[in-house]
Amino acid sequence: MSFKIYLVEDDSNLNLVLTTYLKKEGWEVSPFLTGKDAQKAISNPPDLWILDIMLPDIDGYHLLQEIREASLNIPVIFISARDADIDRVVGLELGSDDYLPKPFLPRELVIRTRNLLERVYGSGSRNLNISPYSIDESSRTVKLNDEVIELTSKEFDLLVFFAKNKDRALSREQVLNYVWGENYFGTDRAVDDLIRRLRKKLPLLNVETIYGYGYRVMDS
Structure with missing residues (x-):
């Protein structure tokens, strides 16, 4: 199943590497280098967010709050190079579903992403009703x-x-x-x-x- 993923990471090299790994899984990935660009996409929600806490313009915590105000159900993975224990606790309190401290192997992010998608949406067909x-x-x-x-x-x-x-x-x-x-x-x-x-x-x-x-x- 093809899921839509938004990746918010201000390091352009890391952003490109992670995007490449995620796309190899068959997922549709939209990369963002700034919080403001990601902010514009909140109204057009993905199936999952991957969100760096340290961004050059908008604090990742603030962006997560806006995402949660728009939807309580979309899963979010936080990534950060700051104090791991504090970020993990604050992120979970604000509504993130998983946390990955930097540095990490891109493959680990892929595994965590797949596991979270399967946990939230299941591994079978995804049904919607209107x-x-x-x-x-x-x-x-x-x-x-x-x-x-x-x-x-x-x-x-x-x-x-x-x-x-x-x-x-x-x-x-x-x-x-x-x-x-x-x-x-x-x-x-x-x-x-x-x-x-x-x-x-x-x-x-x-x-x-x-x-x-x-x-x-x-x-x-």
């Missing part, structure tokens, strides 16, 4: 009762994004970044067109339009 539809991320299928509904890749990605952010207002920019990626240079008209097609295929999906901003899917 009433009345059920979503299997592993097989990338959507069902209404026992009937499979055919979606394009981007339609499926959009539905997953909604399922992970039920009842939350999502801007068109957030949808663009999640579905098309941050390097997309088109207009947000693509979002509206994708929403239109998703509504047609999933007529029972409760999608609210927030005029001048974006959309919200209610789980009703």
